[in-house]
Amino acid sequence: MAIIKQAARQTLGQLIGANNPVVTVPDDSQRQYSWTKKEVDVYWGDIMKFKESRDSGKESASEYFIGPVVTITADSVQGRSLLDGQQRLTTSTILLAAIRDILWQMKSPESMSSANNIQRDYIARKSGRKEPMEYFLVLSLFDRDFFRDNIQDWSEITGECSKIEGATRPSHKLIQDAYSNFHNKITFLLQRHPEDDSRLDFLDSLRECLINGLVFVEIQTPNSSDANEVFETINSRGKDLSTVDLVRNFLMEKSTGDHEKYRVNDAWRSLLDDFERREEIEKFLRHFWVSRHGDVKSHSLYTTIRKDLTVHFDKRPQRYGVGAFSAELEGAAGRYAELITGSTGHGEFDASLGEIKAMGADALYPLLLSASESTSYDGLQQLVDAAISYYVRWTMVGRRESTLLEENIFDIAKGLYRGDSIESALQKIVAWIPDDETFKSDFSEASISKQSQARYLLAKIEHFLRAENDVSEEVVLGDGKVYVENIYPHKPEKGSMLDDHDAWVGRLGNLTLLAGKKKSDLSNQPFPEKEHLYSGSALLVSSHTKVESLWDRAKAEWRVEGIEARQMNLASVALNVWPSFGSL
Template sequence: MAIIKQAQRQTLGQLIGANNPVVTVPDDSQRQYAWTKKEVDVYWADIEKFMEARESGRESASEYFIGPVVTITGESVKGRSLLDGQQRLTTSTILIAAIRDILWGMKSPEGMSSANNIQRDYIARKSGRKDPMEYFLVLSLFDRDFFRDNIQDWSEVTGECPKVESPSRPSHKLILDAYSNFRVKILNRLQAYPDNETRLDYLDSLRECLINGLVFVEIQTPSSSDANEVFETINSRGKDLSTVDLVRNFLMEKSRSDHEKSRVNDAWRSLLDGFDRREEIEKFLRHFWVSKHGDVKSHSLYATIRKDLSGHFDKRPQIYGVGAFSAELEGAAGRYAELITASTGDVAFDTSLGEVKAMSADALYPLLLSASGNTSYAELQTLLDASISYYVRWTVVGRRESTLLEENLFSAAKELARGASLGGVITRILQWIPDDETFEADFREASIPKQSQARYLLARIEQYLRWQSDVHEEVVLGDGKVHVENIYPQKPAQELRLEDHDSWVSRLGNLTLLTGKRNPSISGLSFPEKAHLYGGSALLISSRTGIEELWDDKQSQWRVGGIEARQARLSEVALEVWPSGSRWA
């Protein structure tokens, strides 16, 4: 059980104000800034509601409880290590900085004086002219310098921060986004006030609500292990992103030396620098574990990792420790980034990875990650192509339950990680691919409402048709360059609407590609009014696959038989584009 020294009420001003112990986010425990526009907007809406209620004078509205924070506080309280509450305190500091800058920008003596006071009392100050800056909130190594450069190192002469450091991590951009978001919201509110006097009143009221009205419960613990236990308990009900942070905290807790802690930080630095979004880090962490151990669901990922690694880390003598795990994690992160961005350097392999991305076939990544650990990308081409055929035939076109496919692929990844031969795994995947008869029947009936998957299927068929017809002109088929066209419109004129409209509009036989962006006014026309778009198209899937059969000239109406006939022809091409296991040999 965790030891809690005390839990006490603290206002925001008591947590990060001058003359209070400095709050420091330790390098070995906390995550970087992670609040997106969604969380910032909710925070601002809550502040505005609180201000309105507080100004009513009701005693019940005098304070706004914003949640607990967990700190590690020694016997001599000179500083506090913050384990939980970083997002709220950082966001609050960003909002205070936005108020400071708007006050300064008013260029009135009172506004500039208020801005200076806010900076000294709640953000950072110097005791003497030559003394170092004292920051009331110190972030961890991932964000510390950037936060100071853009939020805290503010000049009372120029009213600006140096802003020398460019954003290099997703968290840096989120810090700038939060600041810009608050600045816009405040400036919009100020437009309702007729003069500087009333604007100063509003800004002072906003500052006072934040500093004296926001209330936390500070849970003080004597050690990092106690704090970690409290942190995990609180965050067990938090958002999924906390899994990444819980794993890092766990690794720090299990580190036996400063060298191991440094190794963990190196690995996490690679994660933060290697991915554009935190969601990608979360996905990588799960796929990394799956690639070595088989399937595990996101909601139980942390508990599974902790239980398994504790068994290794606690052994005496220790064979596999924190350093070895961190090294594996860092190496895998680099390969994973190459896989999801299709940037391995092998042209053919990257082209196939582009197909995986176009389909959002994330289930393939653990297998590829596992296989790439000891094998070159060029040698994995057959594995990747077979996996794509399996995914298309089973999931995209067949619409079968994806759970079985994932279980198969994750099991294969685990086998590769434990020494199975690449050839043996490929053989198994080829056996899982639905046969031609099944795939052709599935394709003839397939509806693909998801635009990204429809675009992928049609683009691959187009590429095959061009190869088959020896057409060498290059046509860019990437997203944004072509659009999926419903030949029989999604919104036809009432007199041309087919019975059972929804069953036909997304059928593959009713879909084609046209260059450029979709024009809704053209898409909704009858066939004679847009036939020239198909016949004159440079795309063979539009000009040579019998689109004209979808329209009955004599009756001036759409033909479901034409949709079925065209889809049957496309299915014959699909058999070649995504071959079965028997065709592979």
């Protein structure tokens, strides 16, 4: 049970104001800035509603409770270490910085003086010309320098920040976006106030709402262990919490010394640098665990990781500690980044990784992550080809239960981590691939609703036809290169709609690829009006697969039989594109 020293009411000005203990986000806990436009807009909307009520003079609207913050306030420690509340305090500081800069840009003595006051009282100040800057909110190592250079290190002479540190991480870009968002919103509202006095009144009222109106409850704890317990309890049902944050906090809690804490931070620095989006880090963490331990759902991932690692970390003598786990995590992150971006440097293998991305077949990544730990990428080509055939035949075209495929793939991944051979993994996958007769039957009746999947299937057939006809290669997988065309249109002319229209318009036999920009004005026309798009196309899947059979020239109407016949022909080709590997 966590020990709570006290829970005290604090305004924003009392938390991050001058002459109060500095609030520091410790390097051994918390995360980088993560609020997107969605969260920033909600925060702004709440502030505007509160300001409107407060300006009305209602006593009940004098304060706005924005939630709890958790701090470590041991008697022997100066300042406050922040365990929960970083996103709200950082965003509030960014908003104050936007108000500061707009005041300065007004260039009147009063506005520039107000800008200086905001900077000195609530963001950062120097007690002397040669003294170092004192920052009232100190972020963790991942964002600290960038936040200072772009938000806090502000010159009272130029009215600008130094901006030495560039945006190198996703969190940096989010800080920039939040600032620009606030700056634009305030600038827009000031258009209603043409006079400087009115603008100053508005900005001063907004500052007052933030500094004295926003109210937190600061939950003070004596040490990091108690703070982490309170942090997890408060956030257990909220969006503000992520598995990545909790795992890092847990590792810091279990670290036996500074060297292990440094190892955790090194691993997390790699995670932030290897991936462009936070969602990719979340996905990697789950896939890393799945690749070693089998299936676990996202909602129970942290609980599972904590329970399993606690058993190892608490053993005496300890054989597997925080440092070892962090090193494994860091090593796997680099390989995972190469897998999801198709940047291993092995051309054929990277092309296969491009297929996985085009299909959205994320379930295959744990398999490849586990396999790549002991085998070079060029030794995994047959495994990835078989896995792709399995995914296409079972899930994408066959529409069978995807959870069974995932369970099978994850189980193989766990086996590889524990010493199974690539050959045994390959044999298991091949045994699960639906046979040719089943696949051909599935393909001949398949409808594909996702444009990305339809594009992938048709593009792979296009590649096969080009190779078979000795036509020079053309890249057709990427967005912007080609588009999926419904030959029989989504919105046919009046009187030409097929019976059971919805059942036929998405059938693979009715889909093809065309290069360039989609010609919307022709897409819904009768076949004769757009026949030239297909016959004149450089793409063989349009010009060489009997698209014309979908139209009855004598009756001037669409033919269901034509869709069925073309789809059966495509199914025959598909048997070669995604083979069963039955001879292995």
